[in-house]
Amino acid sequence: MDDEWTGWQVYILECSDSTLYTGIALDPDTRLRQHNSGKGSKYTRSRLPLALVYREVVGSRGDALRREAEIKRLSRQEKQQLISSIALEKRGGGATQG
Numbered sequence: 001m002d003d004e005w006t007g008w009q010v011y012i013l014e015c016s017d018s019t020l021y022t023g024i025a026l027d028p029d030t031r032l033r034q035h036n037s038g039k040g041s042k043y044t045r046s047r048l049p050l051a052l053v054y055r056e057v058v059g060s061r062g063d064a065l066r067r068e069a070e071i072k073r074l075s076r077q078e079k080q081q082l083i084s085s086i087a088l089e090k091r092g093g094g095a096t097q098g
Helices: 028-036 061-073 076-092
Strands: 006-012 020-025 051-059
Touching: 006 028, 006 061, 006 076, 020 028, 020 061, 020 076, 028 051, 051 076, 061 076
Parallel strands: none
Antiparallel strands: 006 020, 006 051
């Protein structure tokens, strides 16, 4: 695992029906594989395949749960802006989320 992505993380998956699923994990790449194999959440099982579109290192599990709740309260448009902001930061060489 890359040091940049160490610790509890909040992630957003884009489902095959274009819906967004938010979750937490220590390793979102492994969690994505679990989701795509049908062993993730009940919600994602019927919406395969999935793509990891956002991740944010947040620290402790409690911090991750709080941030997950914040993100889940966002509108779809606000979530899309969050996803786009990270893509822009990485393309522009700016700071990464974390």
